[in-house]
Amino acid sequence: MTISVYIRPLVLEDAQTSYLWRNDPQVWTFTKFRATQRITPKMETAWLQDNLDKADQSRFAICVKELDTYIGNVQLLDIQNKRAELHLFIGNKLYWGKGIGYQATMLILQYAFFYKDLESLYLRVHPANIPALYIYEKAGFEITGEKDGLVSMGISKKKFVELEHMIK
Template sequence: MTISIYIRPLVLEDAQTSYLWRNDPQIWTFTKFKATKRITSKMETAWLQDNLRKPDQIRFAICLKELDTYIGNIQLLDIHLQRAELHLFIGNKLFWGKGIGYQATILVLRYAFFYRELESLYLRVHPANIPALSIYEKAGFEITGEKDGLVAMSISKKKFLALERLAK
């Protein structure tokens, strides 16, 4: 059974959940964005408030349709010259390995290319994060190299549109 999700803009109230994820080292094993100190709810709220104001970022909550539950984040960062960097994490570990990362990636690709009219997305992923590499390759991202010990990947709007046509 496939778990259905939707994405919505992150809101300040999400900090009440996301601060717990920021303090879980297992979630951040394969990322360079580890917290260097314990994050409180107040700190997370202030951080989120600051980041939600930035015009070059769009941050989404990943939510379960059936339970209307917030379980992770996906965002477009450094939006500039019709390009953006994709970041994704599933904070609720009960939903790891359930295909949610792939679904969220496809939803954000559609948003980026159809609504925002971006021309390409790129990302960097830890080479040992095999599930993430699989998600991104399945979604159409191609490996473009290596940067700072991370695998660099990207996808163009043209390629994504071709994949969408094939899927229909």
């Protein structure tokens, strides 16, 4: 059974779910995020409020269509000069390995290139995060280097448009 997802803007109420993910070290295995204290719903709500107000960010919830369930985040950060950094994670571990990361990546690429009119996206991924590397390469990202122990990848709008035509 294929699970379909959609993305929607994050809202403050999402903090009631996302604070649980912030406290789960398994969710953050391949990232540099490490909570220095237990994150409470109040702390997560305050953090989310601060970040939703930033003009150089677009933050979205990844949701399962059939259940209308919030399961992760995908975001564009440091938006400037027609480029941005992509971050994605699936917080609900029941949905790991189900192809959702790829779907969410394609949705955020469409948003970035066709709605925000960005020209390129970049990301950094841990080299041991093989599923993420596979997803990003499948979506058209190319490895551009390595820095601080992370693989750097990027994709241009032109390349995405070419790939999208091949998929259809």
